[in-house]
Amino acid sequence: MGRTAPTYRQALEERLKRWDAFAHLLTTPEDRAAFELVRTGARRYAAQATYVGSPDLLEAILLSVLTDLAGRLRAAEPERPPRR
Amino acid sequence: MADGAPLPHGWLLDITESPDGRSVVLWVKDRTDGRVRRAAVDFRPPFLVAGPGDELRALLRRLRDVPAVASAELGVGRPSLFDRRPRPVVRVVPRLNPGRRALAREIDASGGYATFTLYDVDLGPPQLYHLARGLYPFAPVAGSGPAWVATEPAETIVYRTPPLRVAPLELRLEGARRGRLPPPEGRIAAVRLGDVTLDGPEEALLRALVDELARTDPDVLLTEGGDAFDLPWLYRRAGACGLSPGAFALGRVPTAFSPTRPARSFTSYGRVLHRDATYPVPGRFHIDRSNSFLYEDTELAGLIDAARLSRLSLQTVARQSPGTCFTAMEMAQALAEGAHVPWKKNRPEGFRTGASLVASDRGGAILLPPVGVHDHVEEFDFASLYPHIMVRQNLSTETLDCPCCPRSPYRAPGLGYRSCTRRVGLLPRTLEPLLARRLAYKEALRVPGLAPEEARRLRQRVKMLKWILVTAFGYQGYRNARFGRIECHEAINAYARELLASLVAEAERAGYRTVHGIVDSLWLRPADPGDPPDPERFARRASARLRLPLGYEGRYRWIVFLPAVTHGLGVPNRYYGLYAHGEFKLRGIGGRRHDTPTLLRRFELEVLELLRGARDADGVRALLPRALARADRFAGRLADGAWPVDELLIAHRIGQAPETFVTFTDSVAAIRQLSAAGAPRGAGEMVRFVVLDRASRSWRERVRAAELLEGDERYDVDAYLELLAREAELLLAPLGVRREELLRRWHVAVAPERGRYRSAEVADQTALPRAAPGAVT
Numbered sequence: 001m002g003r004t005a006p007t008y009r010q011a012l013e014e015r016l017k018r019w020d021a022f023a024h025l026l027t028t029p030e031d032r033a034a035f036e037l038v039r040t041g042a043r044r045y046a047a048q049a050t051y052v053g054s055p056d057l058l059e060a061i062l063l064s065v066l067t068d069l070a071g072r073l074r075a076a077e078p079e080r081p082p083r084r
Numbered sequence: 085m086a087d088g089a090p091l092p093h094g095w096l097l098d099i100t101e102s103p104d105g106r107s108v109v110l111w112v113k114d115r116t117d118g119r120v121r122r123a124a125v126d127f128r129p130p131f132l133v134a135g136p137g138d139e140l141r142a143l144l145r146r147l148r149d150v151p152a153v154a155s156a157e158l159g160v161g162r163p164s165l166f167d168r169r170p171r172p173v174v175r176v177v178p179r180l181n182p183g184r185r186a187l188a189r190e191i192d193a194s195g196g197y198a199t200f201t202l203y204d205v206d207l208g209p210p211q212l213y214h215l216a217r218g219l220y221p222f223a224p225v226a227g228s229g230p231a232w233v234a235t236e237p238a239e240t241i242v243y244r245t246p247p248l249r250v251a252p253l254e255l256r257l258e259g260a261r262r263g264r265l266p267p268p269e270g271r272i273a274a275v276r277l278g279d280v281t282l283d284g285p286e287e288a289l290l291r292a293l294v295d296e297l298a299r300t301d302p303d304v305l306l307t308e309g310g311d312a313f314d315l316p317w318l319y320r321r322a323g324a325c326g327l328s329p330g331a332f333a334l335g336r337v338p339t340a341f342s343p344t345r346p347a348r349s350f351t352s353y354g355r356v357l358h359r360d361a362t363y364p365v366p367g368r369f370h371i372d373r374s375n376s377f378l379y380e381d382t383e384l385a386g387l388i389d390a391a392r393l394s395r396l397s398l399q400t401v402a403r404q405s406p407g408t409c410f411t412a413m414e415m416a417q418a419l420a421e422g423a424h425v426p427w428k429k430n431r432p433e434g435f436r437t438g439a440s441l442v443a444s445d446r447g448g449a450i451l452l453p454p455v456g457v458h459d460h461v462e463e464f465d466f467a468s469l470y471p472h473i474m475v476r477q478n479l480s481t482e483t484l485d486c487p488c489c490p491r492s493p494y495r496a497p498g499l500g501y502r503s504c505t506r507r508v509g510l511l512p513r514t515l516e517p518l519l520a521r522r523l524a525y526k527e528a529l530r531v532p533g534l535a536p537e538e539a540r541r542l543r544q545r546v547k548m549l550k551w552i553l554v555t556a557f558g559y560q561g562y563r564n565a566r567f568g569r570i571e572c573h574e575a576i577n578a579y580a581r582e583l584l585a586s587l588v589a590e591a592e593r594a595g596y597r598t599v600h601g602i603v604d605s606l607w608l609r610p611a612d613p614g615d616p617p618d619p620e621r622f623a624r625r626a627s628a629r630l631r632l633p634l635g636y637e638g639r640y641r642w643i644v645f646l647p648a649v650t651h652g653l654g655v656p657n658r659y660y661g662l663y664a665h666g667e668f669k670l671r672g673i674g675g676r677r678h679d680t681p682t683l684l685r686r687f688e689l690e691v692l693e694l695l696r697g698a699r700d701a702d703g704v705r706a707l708l709p710r711a712l713a714r715a716d717r718f719a720g721r722l723a724d725g726a727w728p729v730d731e732l733l734i735a736h737r738i739g740q741a742p743e744t745f746v747t748f749t750d751s752v753a754a755i756r757q758l759s760a761a762g763a764p765r766g767a768g769e770m771v772r773f774v775v776l777d778r779a780s781r782s783w784r785e786r787v788r789a790a791e792l793l794e795g796d797e798r799y800d801v802d803a804y805l806e807l808l809a810r811e812a813e814l815l816l817a818p819l820g821v822r823r824e825e826l827l828r829r830w831h832v833a834v835a836p837e838r839g840r841y842r843s844a845e846v847a848d849q850t851a852l853p854r855a856a857p858g859a860v861t
Contacts, residue, residue: 005438005445043653047451047601051581053498055439 008050011057012042041068091115092224092235095246097303098397099210099219100366105180108213110230111336111367113246113303120303120336120367123229128154129212130175131184132163132203132424133191137172139199143191144174152187154179163203163424165482165510165567173203181209188427203424207415214395215419221391221398222246238392239517241524245388251278251302255314265763265791266313272321278302287325290318294332303368304384305334310372311403315363316343336367349768357737358768364399376402378409378548385541386548393518406551407559410514413552414567417514425566433570444499444574448603449581453645453654456818457701460613461599461661463637463669464623466583468522468550469604470557471515472632473579474572479560480509481569496575497582503575510567515556522549580604586630594622600645602656607643638663642701646672647817660692660815668692674811682731683722683804684811690714691815708819715812719830722804729797732804733772733790741767750775753783757792778803805832 006014016039026032045064054060094114102109108127113120133143140158147156154177160170178187188205204212214220218234222245225232236243257270274283275293278300282292307314315334319341322332330338343361350357360375371387373379378387379402391401394412401409415425436444466472473479477494483504486492494503503509525546529539559565561573580603587606588598595617596608610616623636643661645654658672674680674688691711698704721727736751742765745752754773758765765771772790778800780786788797809826827834 005441007447040651040653043651044452047449050446051449051585053443053446055442 008057008060009046012046012049012061015057015061016042037068037072038065041065044068091226093226093228093232094224096219096221096223096225096232096234097246098221098367098369098399099213100397101181101209105182108209109337109366110232112225112229112232115246118247119301121229122336122367123232125213125230127209127213127216128177128179128181129204129207129209129216130155130177131188131205131427132161133174133176133200134161134163134171134203135195135200139195140172140174143194143200146194147174147176147191150187150190152179152183152190153177161424162422164201164426165418165423167423192427202427204419205427207425210397211395211412211415215416220393220395222388223392238395239521241521242528245385248303248384249301250304250306250384251300253277253305253307253310253314255317257317264793265758265761266317268762269324270317272317275318286321287327290322290325290327290332293318297334305365305368305370307370307372309374310370311343311360311363311375312347312372315365315370316361319363334368334370335365339366347766349766358766358770359403362403364397369398369402371399371402377405378402378551381551382544382548385544389545390548390552405555406548407555407562407565410552410556410559411566413518414510414514418510418567421513423510429566429568444571444578446574446581447577449584449601450603450656451598451601453600453607453656453659455645455647455652455654457642457644457704458599458609459640459642459701460609460616461640461643462596462608462610462619463640464587464606464608464619464626465635465637466604467633467635468519468553469580469583469632470576471519471553473576473583474557475512475516475519476631477575477579478503478505478509478512479572479575480511481567481572483507483509484569484571484575496578499574499578501571501575511556511560511572515553518549518553518556522546522553525549583630583632587626587634590626590629591622594625596622600654600656600659605637638665640664640669641699642695642704643669644704644815644818646814649813662696662698666696668696673814679735679737681734681807683718683727684807686731687715687718687808687811688815690718705819708816708821711816711819712812712821715808715826716829718808719805719826722808723801723830725798725801727799727804729774729788729793729795729799732774732799734775735770735772737770738765738767748781748783750778750787753786754789756783757787757789761789761792763791775800775803802832805830 019039023032023035026035042061042064045067048067049060049064052060052063092115094112094116097111097113097120100109100111102124106126106128107124110123110125111120112123133140135143144156144158147153156174156176158172158174161173162168162170163173176187176191178184184205188202192200192202217232218237219225219232220234220238223232223234223238224236224244226235227233254276255272256274256276257266258273260266260270271286272289274281275289276282277293277296280296280300282289282296284292318334319332323341329341333339343363345362347361348359350359360372362375363372364370371379378390382390387398387401390396390406390409391398393416394401394409395416396404396409396412418425477496480503485502486504486506489502489505492502492505494505495501525542528534529542529546534542557573557576560568560576561570562568584601584603584606588601591598591606591608595611597611598606599609600607619636619639623634627634640661641664643659646658646660647653648655655672660668660670660673662668670692674684691714694707694711694714695704698707734750736754738751738755742752742755742759745755750773751771754771755765758771773787774790774793774797775787776797776799777785805827809823809830809832812826813821813823815821824834
């Protein structure tokens with residue numbers, strides 16, 4: 001299409017592909033599963049990251065992953081049931 | 085029509101260019117006897133040249149001796165939308181209308197492509213005649229030819245159209261089935277025109293066709309593939325029989341046996357597409373359903389509405405994209421207001437930083453849907469969101485960041501682009517009547533006791549306007565759009581993102597939770613399904629608050645959001661659901677895609693019909709075993725080898741010039757077969773084929789192209805079981821259906837999954853032998 005800049009979703013996939021190398025040398029299934037969580041977290045908030053429109057790709061990815069992890073943490077806390 | 089207006093003599097159907105190059109022909113259908121009469125009128129419209137005064141005077145002196153110029157005179161005008169004060173312009177009348185562009189190019193070149201700006205060069209004389217005389221296609225006209233006067237304006241909402249005689253036209257060749265490859269010298273065995281089928285020896289048959297055309301005198305020749313096949317074939321055979329264009333005319337006057345526009349390949353939205361040659365027939369309308377995007381959806385009533393508003397001939401409108409129609413409407417608006425149409429858009433995008441590009445080059449907001457089956461979901465859509473934003477925020481090429489309003493309160497969120505507060509831009513001026521028109525048609529549709537024919541016409545017009553309004557936004561970002569400007573495109577998106585975000589907040593306050601959202605649509609679920617908010621009331625309140633019409637589309641009994649094959653998270657535009665009123669909404673699944681074989685459509689249809697019985701999400705889940713049983717039944721019949729091959733055709737659009745393919749694929753095999761059979765295909769065309777042996781390296785054995793099918797081919801059972809499994813997974817993945825499991829169940833060897841990651845080292849090693857020249861392989 002007539003776009004000049006790649007979309008956030010495209011840039012994210014490009015970066016995740018680079019991270020494949022990181023996963024390649026993870027040696028336990030637990031580590032690999034944990035890394036999958038990071039990847040999923042990064043993708044889960046693509047809409048919100050796009051909305052920010054920051055030129056800093058890593059900032060957007062980190063925000064997504066952290067939000068995802070914080071959500072999982074809240075859900076795991078026994079005394080405070082999750083809102084969603 | 086207002087009372088007291090003169091009764092129209094008839095309707096202006098079309099204006100065409102005369103072969104003499106100095107006049108146009110008006111075709112008027114008489115109201116009383118229904119006959120179409122022509123009247124030629126001298127018309128050589130000028131084009132405009134603007135530039136510095138002394139350069140224009142020098143140009144005037146030079147043009148005096150140019151034979152291609154009939155006249156050239158210096159005057160003043162405000163040709164550009166940006167002009168606030170009159171400036172000198174030269175009006176050039178070419179000696180012959182077809183010489184317009186060549187002359188304009190010469191003038192442009194003489195100014196080094198920089199000194200002069202040219203206007204109105206590539207508008208057709210018929211289009212300009214309409215605008216100069218206040219006429220339009222299908223105008224009711226009074227008076228006498230050629231000085232016809234329209235009795236009502238083009239924008240009239242309730243109007244009568246002339247009764248048109250529509251005749252389907254179709255050829256049959258000797259010894260050939262339609263859809264199969266015609267023999268190169270195939271004689272015409274029969275022609276169907278309307279209700280009559282003509283046959284007999286070829287030359288007599290062609291002459292009989294001309295007689296039949298004269299006898300029934302149809303206004304519209306409706307074909308299915310006429311631009312690609314029927315008309316060129318008729319002309320070719322007429323030539324072979326020794327008939328001249330004068331003796332074999334399909335229009336109301338003779339025309340050359342050649343297309344007015346050759347076939348071509350082009351790129352749109354990243355896809356290579358193909359457009360057939362164009363064969364209009366003067367005095368009548370040739371509409372090729374398969375070469376008309378708009379006809380499919382809007383039919384004659386929609387096309388006529390578009391022709392009226394754009395001042396383009398019905399034959400042109402039928403073959404154009406909605407975007408081109410909208411541009412023509414903008415041109416008409418501009419010319420009616422005294423501005424002119426720049427030939428070349430001299431408005432390159434300004435320089436900017438990478439950060440501002442990242443911030444501005446974004447689309448609407450698209451959320452990630454939760455994969456799975458859901459119920460209690462309600463859908464809300466903004467009606468014509470983007471056009472409304474353009475009108476409300478006064479977004480137009482000449483109103484954005486204008487010098488007169490540095491303190492404008494209209495600012496694109498996050499981008500800061502201002503719009504003018506003093507003058508309404510061309511884009512809003514063009515759009516506002518279209519929005520009002522669409523609303524008027526929709527309201528007319530609600531009137532009780534409407535005749536079914538009238539309702540149909542109104543619905544077709546509504547659809548046409550919808551397409552036009554949708555493309556109006558996209559064309560802002562198109563580099564060749566005459567009045568487009570990329571910053572408008574960006575500003576519209578910025579406003580739209582902001583609106584969707586506000587709507588999410590609004591919905592939460594009203595007691596909803598957001599399930600999914602795409603640009604102008606929102607799917608919501610009550611926070612407490614036992615006590616849901618009133619959706620109509622929410623839509624009304626949100627409309628009032630955001631000052632935009634938010635419509636309530638309906639409640640779903642259930643809706644399934646589908647995952648991506650690659651990562652398992654939701655895909656924004658892939659879902660299917662059943663509204664409470666019993667209609668399905670399908671997006672991104674087989675039936676909506678053009679390349680899906682009938683086999684898979686059938687399967688999808690059966691599954692959907694089965695799921696129609698589910699009242700909620702649990703109901704859908706409960707039906708899974710029965711859906712799987714359907715899949716097994718399809719697989720069993722496929723494995724018997726008895727499925728009709730016509731239903732196994734896979735369609736592929738050729739994405740590049742066929743000789744540039746380096747990998748051997750099914751499509752490549754089909755292309756080579758067709759080319760060996762004397763029917764080469766170009767980039768952007770479709771090939772359709774049945775897979776016979778997907779492992780074969782031979783282009784003869786791997787597939788069979790649709791045009792070469794005999795009907796008794798043995799298809800590759802595993803290849804189609806694989807496709808079926810993929811389709812079943814696509815539809816039912818949220819219920820736990822996996823492709824591999826189905827294939828194991830059907831005893832098909834599952835292809836091992838390829839490794840996701842290849843390290844730099846591995847990639848280098850496999851690349852080595854190929855990189856070394858002369859390496860032995």
